[in-house]
Amino acid sequence: MTSTLYVISSAAPPARRVQTGIRAAQARGWDVCLILTPSAHRWATEDAVGELDALRTLTGHAVRHLYKLPSGEDVLPDAHALLAAPVTLNTLTKWADGHADTLALGLLTEGIGLGLPIVALPYINAAQAKHPALPRAVAALREAGVRVLLDDDHDEGFVPHPPKRGRVEEYPWDLALDALPPA
Template sequence: MTRTLYLFGSAAPPVVDVAKVIEDAQARGFDVCLGLTPTAARWLEESLDGLAALTGHPVRWEYKLPGQPDAWPKADVILLAPATFNTLNQWALGFTEKFVVGVVAEGIGKQIPTVTMPCVNAAYVQHRQFERSVAELREMGVEVLYGEGGFVPNQPGQGKPKEYPWHLALDAAERIAGGAA
């Protein structure tokens, strides 16, 4: 049985490798729908048509207009990675101006299994709101892959986007979706 994965990404360097992540998810049996924050969509602007062809679904970064049909099937699981400091805090605080933040916030209420993995540097995590947001999302049932067994922050300017542990995020999405897709 094919399961639908909403793969959402925000504007952190690992998002540039999203095509490889989509292919990995598809190899695991997922039907992938890709959503991006507006800045991430701008970063990937030249690849958006190819990403839509790869997934078989339009890439979304904006809310649809009232009365427009939804172009995606219903999600079985949501993965938001990389999740920036801004996106994670907006989600935890319920600020849903961005399409992807609105979908993941609503997904909690719809009880859609959700996992996220931040991509933030060690300076951002010193801000008290970051830990509060991680705790809040975990209390709401979101699996947050942060710290040991997930993403470990690097020093500012020392990022290693090619080392972002995408496999951990996909493993978690597969597990919370109820096993192999």
């Protein structure tokens, strides 16, 4: 049986290269399903014609961004692990506060209660990293069992970049995949 990984991507520049993370996870044996925040979905539909079709073909699953209707069928297999990558300051702080107003946040908040292995790999700049809500959110998520890969006092993970100088090509997908249990 193949284990299913939900990759949950927020609207940050590495989301435009999420296929890199998907392929790396597939190479490790994961069946990958992609869930996008509404803004990340907008990027994939408005800025990149055909991107959703390519991602659907790559994963073999629908790319989700909205809650289904209660009468609707689940189109994705159940998740065995969650990877929030890239995850923005907005998603981290809302998630830590228990918001579930989007499918992405709903799956992340529920994943904690289900006891799923969850890894979060942020993509934030140094100015955002100074916001007082970030340390509280990271601490709350870590206390709930989420592995937040942010280079803070734990000396591991993503290092916030100077504003407007992010290096998308250096986004450490493998670091996040290494933090997950084997597929």
